[in-house]
Amino acid sequence: MSNANKEVIGAFIEEVINQRRLERANDLVKEDFIELDPLPGQQQGREGLKAVLHQMQTAFPDMRWVVDEMVAEGDKVVSRFHWTGTHKDNFLGIPATGRSVKVNGVVIDRLESGKMADSRILMNSMGMMQQLGVIPSPAG
Numbered sequence: 001m002s003n004a005n006k007e008v009i010g011a012f013i014e015e016v017i018n019q020r021r022l023e024r025a026n027d028l029v030k031e032d033f034i035e036l037d038p039l040p041g042q043q044q045g046r047e048g049l050k051a052v053l054h055q056m057q058t059a060f061p062d063m064r065w066v067v068d069e070m071v072a073e074g075d076k077v078v079s080r081f082h083w084t085g086t087h088k089d090n091f092l093g094i095p096a097t098g099r100s101v102k103v104n105g106v107v108i109d110r111l112e113s114g115k116m117a118d119s120r121i122l123m124n125s126m127g128m129m130q131q132l133g134v135i136p137s138p139a140g
Helices: 002-018 022-028 045-059 125-132
Strands: 029-035 064-073 076-086 100-112 115-123
Touching: 002 022, 002 045, 002 064, 002 076, 002 100, 002 115, 022 029, 022 045, 022 115, 029 045, 100 125
Parallel strands: 029 115
Antiparallel strands: 064 076, 076 100, 100 115
16 A cells, blocks of 8 residues: 555656646545645645645746655655745745745655545745745855
């Protein structure tokens, strides 16, 4: 089960996020999907997830996610990742800065019947805001 779940998460990252094939989420994510730590304004459900990914893909059109480490046990998959992109459009109320970012994070996905059921994503939002120039970086 763990390896099959890792394959689902790998397909979601590569096909839905990196290849921008949002329709593939219909095969990989339950309709009543729950985001346990949603982005501001993110709606619940598979359609809410697709909408927030579309917003990110619009704001960072060259966005690319890379899994640095993945561990699975039972119905859960934990992925340590980073994503990169160039801020070309509005994101969370922040107008395009033209700056490139590299954002690290960890996501814990729970699967049911081979589909993503819920997710908890923890990203270095402070670091992203510093890279975008919205929050000053610490002196050093």
